[in-house]
Amino acid sequence: MAVTKLWSVKSNLKQVIDYAINPEKTAADVYTEEQYQALADVLSYAKDEEKTERELYVDGINCNVATARDQFITVKEQYQKTDGIQAYHGYLSFKEQNITPELAQKIGMEFANEIWGNRFQVVVTTHLNTTHLHCHFVVNSVSFVDGKRLWGEEKAWFKFRTVADRICEKYGLYYNPKPNRSKQSSYYYKQEQAGMPTRYTMVREAIDEAIAHSTNLRSFDYALTQMGYEHSLSESRKYWTIVPKGYTKPIRLKNLGEDYTEEAIKRRLMENQRVRIVPFAKQTVVIRQYRLPTREQKIKKVGGLYGLYLHYCYKLGYLPKYKKQNTKRLHYLLKEDLLKLDKITAETRLLGREHIFTDEQLFSYKASLNGQIETLIDDRAHLRKISRTKMSDDELSKVKGQIVSISGKIRELRKEVWLCDDIAERSKVMEQNLETIRAEEEKQERKEQNRYDKRR
Structure with a gap:
């Protein structure tokens, strides 16, 4: 299965790089130096000779790689859309480590042609500097056909999985036909594995404490309320949710793990009925009699x-x-x-x-x-x-x-x-x-x- 990602490129304000713009091609009041340099940087990164074996694996779709930046800008100026997002930079990474650069580049070209080839200019490169080969795509934000910007399903990268999986299957590469979309993100998972607190661990600890002092849903709901958590345990809702402190977006309890689904919480509350449970009460703090310099x-x-x-x-x-x-x-x-x-x-x-x-x-x-x-x-x-x-x-x-x-x-x-x-x-x-x-x-x-x- 190929891992995919796409993000926009607007400008490069943090890098102070002197770049002389040819006044015969781009007027200063039409195209800013930051926008011009942003395209230069992203195209330069995608075609980095140290990663592509001196540009052996660099191709262009509807454009010439050597002059891609100028061609991108010409299309923008033709349709008077030089502001905003300048291009989209994406990648396609393969799980296999024995895939050849030629096959990776071929798959990248086939993928880019199917997604953007009819309306947009694309630079496709294959980087060889990591364990897993990966293709980079630089897509012009403005179509050379009708001057419309990249939008909708043309940049909905999460919908491109079906295209990537179909191409991987065609060439005998691994793909997952039934991915689990409801699991916790890898970012928070890695933080938890490293012992760092996340909003998920904060909510799990609060739910565990509330269950420890409850024997039914009513007391469980009361305990979460006393702890200051906004939540919804309504039977009429499809999913139970809770809002971590300091956040506004709720989390579905089923995404916290197997012990926090609706059925698991009810089972844990039923088990508490067999033992003596101390009702929930806010923790009291012992007052210090002496306050020394800290x-x-x-x-x-x-x-x-x-x-x-x-x-x-x-x-x-x-x-x-x-x-x-x-x-x-x-x-x-x-x-x-x-x-x-x-x-x-x-x-x-x-x-x-x-x-x-x-x-x-x-x-x-x-x-x-x-x-x-x-x-x-x-x-x-x-x-x-x-x-x-x-x-x-x-x-x-x-x-x-x-x-x-x-x-x-x-x-x-x-x-x-x-x-x-x-x-x-x-x-x-x-x-x-x-x-x-x-x-x-x-x-x-x-x-x-x-x-x-x-x-x-």
């Missing part, structure tokens, strides 16, 4: 962006290092950020290493990175120009080595720029989350104090 209070004194990130890592349980992380006690607003812990850690290290505490310092550091990138790009362009002149093999090898080294430095600097962009965006979300958590904690402390005063 690590959290010391972190708050750091202040600025760096202090904000340190405080957030503390709330996530990542700090202090000597303390074992307990994800079950995290606030629901923080559990999703555990999936992004590696990126948050990298951003924290950047702020600490560069001593960045304010927005002005962050933007100044980003500007300096962009300046270094522009200088390196100029140096690389100069070296590439030199490499085209006549020189010995040793000199050419030395120049190419310098180009590779500069490209590596540019790549690392761009990662730093992306981290700066993420910090500017994520810091505002962190402040809102911490403010919400702080308000809920203060509210809980007032309730505990009132109970304590009443007991006195």
Whole structure:
């Protein structure tokens, strides 16, 4: 069975790449540099010589591969549709590891011809740089036949499975005639296998706790309500659903696993009738008599962006290092950020290493990175120009080595720029989350104090 995917390409705003647009072909007020460069990047990636054995497995449908970008743009300008989505980039990956590149390219061409060949220009390539061979497709977003954009079933990639399976069956490749479409997504499955909390694990834990204190559907419904979960257990509905905290989209209980189907939950509630069940009650918190200075209070004194990130890592349980992380006690607003812990850690290290505490310092550091990138790009362009002149093999090898080294430095600097962009965006979300958590904690402390005063 071939794994498939399709996504749109709009622009390449994050990459600062100097690209000279020929004014005789494209006017600046008609076609922007970012849009022009977006097509260049996606076509360059699809035809990467290191992945396609120097373009042995590169073909075009209704276009010439060498001039595909210009042909794409010509069609857009002809129908005055140069804005919005520039192209669609997709892939077709095969499960078999013994498939030949020739057969993979043949299947990719047959697939693309059947889906888009009548109305669109397509570049089809086969990449050989991974264990599983895979075809890449770059499809023009505007039809050369009638000027209409790619839409409907022409980009409904999940509906192309039948076409891919039929072609795989034709060439004797594996395919699954009856796939399970209701199972949990592989993304959440892999996160759970790694021990990371997800909205599915959060809901399972809540349902298990509610069932542990219930003997019938009425008490089960009451327990979920007291725990703050929106849900629907109506017999008139086809599926029972529950909405995880912090989300708006409900989850069908049957998608949580075999123990959470309607029949399984009723069976578990019936089994509870044989034993003594303690009715559900909200957990009470024991009031501390002594409040000593904590690590959290010391972190708050750091202040600025760096202090904000340190405080957030503390709330996530990542700090202090000597303390074992307990994800079950995290606030629901923080559990999703555990999936992004590696990126948050990298951003924290950047702020600490560069001593960045304010927005002005962050933007100044980003500007300096962009300046270094522009200088390196100029140096690389100069070296590439030199490499085209006549020189010995040793000199050419030395120049190419310098180009590779500069490209590596540019790549690392761009990662730093992306981290700066993420910090500017994520810091505002962190402040809102911490403010919400702080308000809920203060509210809980007032309730505990009132109970304590009443007991006195």
